[in-house]
Amino acid sequence: MSKRDKFRVVGKPRARIDGLSKTTGQTRFADDITLPRMLHCKLLRSHVPHAEILDLDVSRAEAMAGVHLILTGEDFPVTYGILPVSQDERALCKNKVRFVGDPVAAVIAVDEDTAERAARSIDVRYRPLTTVSDPVKALSQDAARLHDYGEEGNIHRRLAYSFGDVDESLADSAHVFEDVFFYQGNTHLALEQHAAVAAADPEGRVTLWSSTQCPHYVHRALSKALELPTTQIRVIACPNGGGFGGKTDVFNHEIVVTKAALRCGRPVKICLTREEVFYCHRGRHPVLMKIRTGVSADGKLTGMHLQTLLDGGAYGSYGVASTFYTGALQPVTYHLPRYRFDACRVFTNKPPCGPKRGHGTPQPRFGQEIQLDKIAEKLNKDPAELRLDIVEQPDTLTANYLKIGTIGLAECIKRVVARSKWQDKHRKLPFGRGVGIACGAYLSGAGHAIYWNKMPHSGVQLKLDRSGSVTVFCGSTDIGQGSNDVLAVIVAEVLGICPDNVRTVTGDTALTPVDLGSYSSRVTLMTGNAAIQAAERARDLLAKAVAEQLEVPGETLLFADGCVFDPADPDSGVSFEQAVVAAESRFGTLGTVGSYAPPRPEARFKGGGVGPSPAYSYSAAVVDVEVDPETGMIIVNRVYIAHDIGRALNPVSVEGQVVGGVYMGLGEALMEEQVFRRMPPKLSDALVHRCPSMLDYKSLSSLDMPEVIVELVENPDPNGPFGAKEVGQGPLLPIMPAVANAVYDAVGVRIDEVPITPEKILKGLDQKARGGEGRVGPADFPDIQWPEPYFVPPPWEGGDGQSTNDPEQKRAATMHKMDRTTAS
Amino acid sequence: MNDAAGSVLQEAPEQPLLFMLNGEQQRVWVSARNTLTEVLRERLGLTGTKHGCELGECGACTVLLDGNPVLSCLLLAVECEGRSVETVEGMMQGAKLHPLQSAFAELGGTQCGYCTSGVLLTAKALLERQPAATRGQIREALSGNLCRCTGYQQIFESVEEVIRHMQGKPAEPGSAS
Numbered sequence A: 001m002s003k004r005d006k007f008r009v010v011g012k013p014r015a016r017i018d019g020l021s022k023t024t025g026q027t028r029f030a031d032d033i034t035l036p037r038m039l040h041c042k043l044l045r046s047h048v049p050h051a052e053i054l055d056l057d058v059s060r061a062e063a064m065a066g067v068h069l070i071l072t073g074e075d076f077p078v079t080y081g082i083l084p085v086s087q088d089e090r091a092l093c094k095n096k097v098r099f100v101g102d103p104v105a106a107v108i109a110v111d112e113d114t115a116e117r118a119a120r121s122i123d124v125r126y127r128p129l130t131t132v133s134d135p136v137k138a139l140s141q142d143a144a145r146l147h148d149y150g151e152e153g154n155i156h157r158r159l160a161y162s163f164g165d166v167d168e169s170l171a172d173s174a175h176v177f178e179d180v181f182f183y184q185g186n187t188h189l190a191l192e193q194h195a196a197v198a199a200a201d202p203e204g205r206v207t208l209w210s211s212t213q214c215p216h217y218v219h220r221a222l223s224k225a226l227e228l229p230t231t232q233i234r235v236i237a238c239p240n241g242g243g244f245g246g247k248t249d250v251f252n253h254e255i256v257v258t259k260a261a262l263r264c265g266r267p268v269k270i271c272l273t274r275e276e277v278f279y280c281h282r283g284r285h286p287v288l289m290k291i292r293t294g295v296s297a298d299g300k301l302t303g304m305h306l307q308t309l310l311d312g313g314a315y316g317s318y319g320v321a322s323t324f325y326t327g328a329l330q331p332v333t334y335h336l337p338r339y340r341f342d343a344c345r346v347f348t349n350k351p352p353c354g355p356k357r358g359h360g361t362p363q364p365r366f367g368q369e370i371q372l373d374k375i376a377e378k379l380n381k382d383p384a385e386l387r388l389d390i391v392e393q394p395d396t397l398t399a400n401y402l403k404i405g406t407i408g409l410a411e412c413i414k415r416v417v418a419r420s421k422w423q424d425k426h427r428k429l430p431f432g433r434g435v436g437i438a439c440g441a442y443l444s445g446a447g448h449a450i451y452w453n454k455m456p457h458s459g460v461q462l463k464l465d466r467s468g469s470v471t472v473f474c475g476s477t478d479i480g481q482g483s484n485d486v487l488a489v490i491v492a493e494v495l496g497i498c499p500d501n502v503r504t505v506t507g508d509t510a511l512t513p514v515d516l517g518s519y520s521s522r523v524t525l526m527t528g529n530a531a532i533q534a535a536e537r538a539r540d541l542l543a544k545a546v547a548e549q550l551e552v553p554g555e556t557l558l559f560a561d562g563c564v565f566d567p568a569d570p571d572s573g574v575s576f577e578q579a580v581v582a583a584e585s586r587f588g589t590l591g592t593v594g595s596y597a598p599p600r601p602e603a604r605f606k607g608g609g610v611g612p613s614p615a616y617s618y619s620a621a622v623v624d625v626e627v628d629p630e631t632g633m634i635i636v637n638r639v640y641i642a643h644d645i646g647r648a649l650n651p652v653s654v655e656g657q658v659v660g661g662v663y664m665g666l667g668e669a670l671m672e673e674q675v676f677r678r679m680p681p682k683l684s685d686a687l688v689h690r691c692p693s694m695l696d697y698k699s700l701s702s703l704d705m706p707e708v709i710v711e712l713v714e715n716p717d718p719n720g721p722f723g724a725k726e727v728g729q730g731p732l733l734p735i736m737p738a739v740a741n742a743v744y745d746a747v748g749v750r751i752d753e754v755p756i757t758p759e760k761i762l763k764g765l766d767q768k769a770r771g772g773e774g775r776v777g778p779a780d781f782p783d784i785q786w787p788e789p790y791f792v793p794p795p796w797e798g799g800d801g802q803s804t805n806d807p808e809q810k811r812a813a814t815m816h817k818m819d820r821t822t823a824s
Numbered sequence B: 001m002n003d004a005a006g007s008v009l010q011e012a013p014e015q016p017l018l019f020m021l022n023g024e025q026q027r028v029w030v031s032a033r034n035t036l037t038e039v040l041r042e043r044l045g046l047t048g049t050k051h052g053c054e055l056g057e058c059g060a061c062t063v064l065l066d067g068n069p070v071l072s073c074l075l076l077a078v079e080c081e082g083r084s085v086e087t088v089e090g091m092m093q094g095a096k097l098h099p100l101q102s103a104f105a106e107l108g109g110t111q112c113g114y115c116t117s118g119v120l121l122t123a124k125a126l127l128e129r130q131p132a133a134t135r136g137q138i139r140e141a142l143s144g145n146l147c148r149c150t151g152y153q154q155i156f157e158s159v160e161e162v163i164r165h166m167q168g169k170p171a172e173p174g175s176a177s
């Protein structure tokens, strides 16, 4: 029997440690919590998109029997926001509302019905302001600014980066491709509606149970917004009934019920209605983009200039990060010698956008992968081969200073090509049937926390005692992705025990060490590494004690199958429980810790903090479709997807994430859209959500979901726990462009935007029949006044990761000079 | 007089409801406008039944009424008088799991678990009607149960595993049990 590289738990398909609690209905989600004397909260939300609040009269509501408390904007003087740079939200609006759904008041009452009735009898008088709905117009709509911070007009943030001189590269290229794409916004639609319960204790401390993906950030925001010391607040993240990014922000209702519980001295609960969940949103940004790419005669990329315009909705949320992410990851898939990236986010009177699975990267990925299909066609190359020829190399620093370790992209492409019999199908199927290929890449965790600090991103504590039981404490939150199981698998592997003997306590700011949260696909890699460290420290203690007892050197001991033994003499070993007893006798009460912080990024320029990750995952997909040219109906026959996971810790969970990502990607490709319409002026002229219900917001049902063939590429990454990389987000990325490319292969029309609907296909076919190009998509990209870009020479042009022209510093210097001139 | 007229103290009078719940007689006081979801979750503490919309759109609240899947968010509790209701809490026989419950855990039929109770009960009713259901029939039966996590594939595989098991066939190679 060989050594420690032989895994006993890692890589084995197993039921998750919390699987049965889910199939027996015992998992306690936030809305399942009921506390004695609990009151209920309802929010009154604005029905106008943009207005000043002139008057808010709560007297009728206050007088209603059963009403305990009414809160308004006056009760929340302090603003908050998930990012330090956009502290623009208030738990309840004070002077202004910014979208239909913005909350203005909260009623706390004996039951939901009473709270609802009371909320409806609050009288609010609004003075309407110009509604900003179109992101292009928003660029210059100075008169109707949503916020008094940000840049000119309703521009929230503009970015410009130039990694080498792209214009020069493009001028020298054999071909230059220029395309404009549009990616419609869509929302997470997690099945669980957000819920939260708060309870105060007599010492004035308060506990919030919430369906949040990020208890640590909620903890910090509550402290700020309520002006309470963090030591007075405890946040417990309940298991989430799906998240997908939709529960990563801090929400109004969380702050409201926490305040209410403190004021009422009784527990207070809120559960949002489905309609309200649509207003919470923080979903996919609608993005208009232009991509100019230089290509050499033999199909190599020479440079790319990407421009993006994001419709951010009414608040900052994660928006600045999303804006960076629309450009950050383009260079990590294919070799890009030079890269320029300009991005702009605007405010509009719609629910705020934020992170959804893939956070900011699916939109440009969609554009780039369709453009590659066009390039391949023009150069008369096979699109799979074109990609294989340009795949980035392992252990490279990209043009924008992202450090790639392992890259299994070529292998992914080869696997889906083989499995789908691509060579027999592409450009060879009869009219109406087609295949398309596309790729993607994603982070295994962001290299930086959202606020600057030098502390670990993830911490784990391990408790072992003489019973032989092991408990892992970690701040991570299980949102359905299986993060509790990841902790159990890893600890069990290191200690040689069965995962079912490991208990997990997670997502509780009072009991568990900080983990930043379930976002950016960081949990497996970061909590996993922290768990390995804690478990190895525990193993060392046990080994030392057992070695003394058995009189053998500690390093020779093997931990496996619930025993600790010398492989040379397996019969002389002790049980794991006896090993713990020996260690507890020798060292006293046992406990170890582990922590993880990502490696320091190579980028030194301002803004270089978004994009670095300890490891990148890769995926490739081939989608096989049928398109009815009469009706435009698209049927997806099959999806072949290969994902470079590094190592699958639990293949059942990994496959579930892959297929779940494909499913969500197909929804985005074909039907999901968060769209708005104006009410007739006679009514209110308001900008309202077109479909705030699960019936109208279309998503794939069990009848629509095609078969998915999954290939896992396992090439362990040195930065991942046992080599593991992410899988929660990456597999979604190639799906939308692969569908678009397959539709083109089937019927010869280019749909350069999502969702790809039958109407658009018919429009394209009709256009083609009249001699047009058969393309449906945006015509052009607006003229945006970009700031002077940060110029950063790529590593191969002598760059060191710093900007050679820091425009920010220059601007500051000019300002300073101007100040002095004015002063004198 | 203000809106207080409609306040909690003047709620419609409650009435007793007697029905079979998970094989046992259950008596509970309900108001005529309470849905079955509300009564199960809030009055009886059976929170295994979930809700994702309370408008009949998602299937998370599915329970069995006289053996047939129904949306408990659209069903008034009073309509259950004298009838038999089964929730996820009633799927286990004593300490023994229903085969669907173990298959879903083993094979990834559940991720976040929020749709799971509804899916399990729908599948249970299906297997009672069609013990040899095909994938097409499984898809059809589950078309009212939205799942945002799994992409349905592992749900189908979990149900099929139970069907194979019931027919005494060996597990599919590569499946996780």
Ligand code: FES
Residues within 6 Å of the ligand: B050, B051, B052, B053, B054, B055, B056, B057, B058, B059, B060, B061, B062, B071, B072, B073, B074
């Ligand atoms: S809760 Fe969605 S259908 Fe009943």
Ligand code: FES
Residues within 6 Å of the ligand: A191, A241, A242, A480, B109, B110, B111, B112, B113, B114, B115, B116, B146, B147, B148, B149, B150
């Ligand atoms: S498992 Fe999450 S919704 Fe189905």
